[in-house]
Amino acid sequence: MTDEPSFLAIDRLDCRLVSHDWAFAREAAEPIARHWAARCAVNPTLYDGPVLLACRVAVETEAGSSALKLDAFETRFSHFLAWRDFGWPDATVHNCFAMPAVRSSDGAYLLGEMGPGHSAAGQRYFPAGTPDLDDVLPGGVVDLSGSLWRELAEETGLPAAEGVAAEGWTVIFDRQRVACIKRIDWPEPAEALRARVRAHLAAEAAPELCDAHLLAPGRHDDPRLPTFMSAFLARAAETG
Numbered sequence: 001m002t003d004e005p006s007f008l009a010i011d012r013l014d015c016r017l018v019s020h021d022w023a024f025a026r027e028a029a030e031p032i033a034r035h036w037a038a039r040c041a042v043n044p045t046l047y048d049g050p051v052l053l054a055c056r057v058a059v060e061t062e063a064g065s066s067a068l069k070l071d072a073f074e075t076r077f078s079h080f081l082a083w084r085d086f087g088w089p090d091a092t093v094h095n096c097f098a099m100p101a102v103r104s105s106d107g108a109y110l111l112g113e114m115g116p117g118h119s120a121a122g123q124r125y126f127p128a129g130t131p132d133l134d135d136v137l138p139g140g141v142v143d144l145s146g147s148l149w150r151e152l153a154e155e156t157g158l159p160a161a162e163g164v165a166a167e168g169w170t171v172i173f174d175r176q177r178v179a180c181i182k183r184i185d186w187p188e189p190a191e192a193l194r195a196r197v198r199a200h201l202a203a204e205a206a207p208e209l210c211d212a213h214l215l216a217p218g219r220h221d222d223p224r225l226p227t228f229m230s231a232f233l234a235r236a237a238e239t240g
Contacts, residue, residue: 005231009137011065012167013098013169013180015142020055020073024083024090033237035085045117048078050183052131052142054094055207057178068171068180070096073140080130081119084115096178098148099126099233101170102156102163103183107215108190109233110197112155115210124213124224125182144180152184157200162186174228175226182231190214198240 023031040046056071083090102110112127114120127153135147149160163184172179186193197212217236225233 001193003174003175005228006070007121007235008059008171008173010059010068010171010180011167012067014067014105015054015072015096015144016071017038017052017136017142018071018073020056020071022053022055022073022075022079022090022093024093025075025079025169028082028086028089029101031086032082035082039081039085039119042119043117044118044160045079046119048076050074050133051077051080052133053080053137054096054178055092057094057096068169068178070142070144070178072096074095074133077130077136078083084176089225091097094176094178095130097128097130097150098144098169098182099128100148100152100163101109101126101181101183102152102158102186102193104186104188104190104193104214108216109236110186110193110214111215112197112209113211113213115208117206117224118208122234123223123226124222125226127209127228129155129208133206139154145182148182150165156197157205157210159188170232172228172231174231177226177228179228179232194196 010045015212052072052117054070054119058069111124114123131147136141163186166183170181195213201207219234
């Protein structure tokens with residue numbers, strides 16, 4: 001992977017749960033434990049639950065249809081967090097996730113701001129989360145599309161029935177992050193959409209987001225935006 005995010009248009013996602021012995025988690029057990037203890041000392045709300053990462057990412061085309069093929073494996077959040085914070089020392093593993101790019105009727109995109117209890121507090125990106133075992137269907141299929149709609153409803157209160165999803169996916173490869181983004185057109189203007197999400201957050205006992213923002217497509221010089229988000233917004237200004 002290069003340091004600059006790269007884009008790929010994909011028709012569908014095909015993700016399966018597999019068994020994988022992650023050497024990094026096994027060989028770096030002591031530094032991972034120390035790192036987790038240090039992070040929890042600062043933020044005791046962190047939870048070391050299971051998450052899914054990918055040990056294989058490939059693109060396949062058959063009969064004119066392209067698919068992003070992913071082999072996902074279960075690990076602990078503490079392992080993921082150390083791997084991320086240590087600078088992704090194992091380049092054979094990827095953090096693959098699905099994100100809804102909700103676009104208001106007047107052309108702005110909805111971003112959530114991660115709350116103080118989140119491991120990426122203050123960052124702004126499309127409502128989403130690292131896949132976990134709740135996204136695994138019978139037979140070992142990892143339902144990334146279902147994860148997208150679940151995270152959107154949980155974090156913003158917006159129901160799937162109101163949005164119109166575009167065909168296919170925009171996949172952004174950003175070092176070890178693979179963001180699978182689907183544009184969702186929403187029938188409300190930006191200010192109404194933001195007010196609605198903020199009302200949902202105010203009613204939640206422990207919301208994951210602390211705020212909602214609407215950004216127009218274009219180049220945004222904001223360190224709170226991950227590089228794949230900055231790249232998406234810049235590309236959206238060019239492609240519509």
